Amino acid sequence: QKEVEQNSGPLSVPEGAIASLNCTYSDRGSQSFFWYRQYSGKSPELIMFIYSNGDKEDGRFTAQLNKASQYVSLLIRDSQPSDSATYLCAVPFSGYSTLTFGKGTMLLVSP
Amino acid sequence: ETGVTQSPTHLIKTRGQQVTLRCSSQSGHNTVSWYQQALGQGPQFIFQYYREEENGRGNFPPRFSGLQFPNYSSELNVNALELDDSALYLCASSSPQGNEQFFGPGTRLTVL
Numbered sequence: 189q190k191e192v193e194q195n196s197g198p199l200s201v202p203e204g205a206i207a208s209l210n211c212t213y214s215d216r217g218s219q220s221f222f223w224y225r226q227y228s229g230k231s232p233e234l235i236m237f238i239y240s241n242g243d244k245e246d247g248r249f250t251a252q253l254n255k256a257s258q259y260v261s262l263l264i265r266d267s268q269p270s271d272s273a274t275y276l277c278a279v280p281f282s283g284y285s286t287l288t289f290g291k292g293t294m295l296l297v298s299p
Numbered sequence: 300e301t302g303v304t305q306s307p308t309h310l311i312k313t314r315g316q317q318v319t320l321r322c323s324s325q326s327g328h329n330t331v332s333w334y335q336q337a338l339g340q341g342p343q344f345i346f347q348y349y350r351e352e353e354n355g356r357g358n359f360p361p362r363f364s365g366l367q368f369p370n371y372s373s374e375l376n377v378n379a380l381e382l383d384d385s386a387l388y389l390c391a392s393s394s395p396q397g398n399e400q401f402f403g404p405g406t407r408l409t410v411l
Binding site: 192196220222230231232233234237276278280281286287288289290291292 | 334339342344347355389391393398399401403404405
């Protein structure tokens with residue numbers, strides 16, 4: 189089974205800083221990668237997905253993928269206290285249209 | 300467009316009982332996946348339904364079973380509840396074309 193590894197954190201950053209969240213995966217054949225945000229007590233919400241090596245930007249969020257290193261990251265620029273949540277990295281599960289998730293990294297943005 | 304809905308929101312059961320959780324998929328989505336999320340963990344894939352058939356299963360015992368109906372809504376049934384079944388149960392729907400999973404609000408199950 190595919191493995192997805194994330195540092196559980198918490199990662200603490202001051203408001204306005206760049207938060208960098210990292211994820212490694214075991215299956216070299218993985219083609220797509222997903223980042224979800226989950227507020228405490230709520231369900232995961234899709235933030236971004238990325239298929240190609242390099243960077244993908246969407247507003248304050250940038251996903252970075254390096255398939256050679258089996259590494260995907262999420263950068264959050266100008267972090268806000270409302271960004272405080274757990275961020276989940278996920279890859280498709282064994283060819284099905286479902287996902288294998290990491291344990292998530294908790295991000296805390298202090299005012 | 301209606302998003303994914305789940306019922307009930309919260310549920311308390313005792314060990315050995317049975318439970319049924321329900322999910323309505325997002326409009327246009329014919330694939331439903333169920334996940335279990337224990338405290339401090341990421342969601343764990345239970346199984347997926349596509350066109351009323353089970354289309355993949357994670358590492359969960361047979362006492363976890365499901366159904367999908369012609370309108371693409373789905374049920375998750377858990378028999379002989381154990382204390383470790385206490386978790387947030389998430390339903391997610393997806394379109395035939397994509398891997399993106401769109402989650403419902405979840406059902407919090409507590410087994411005493």
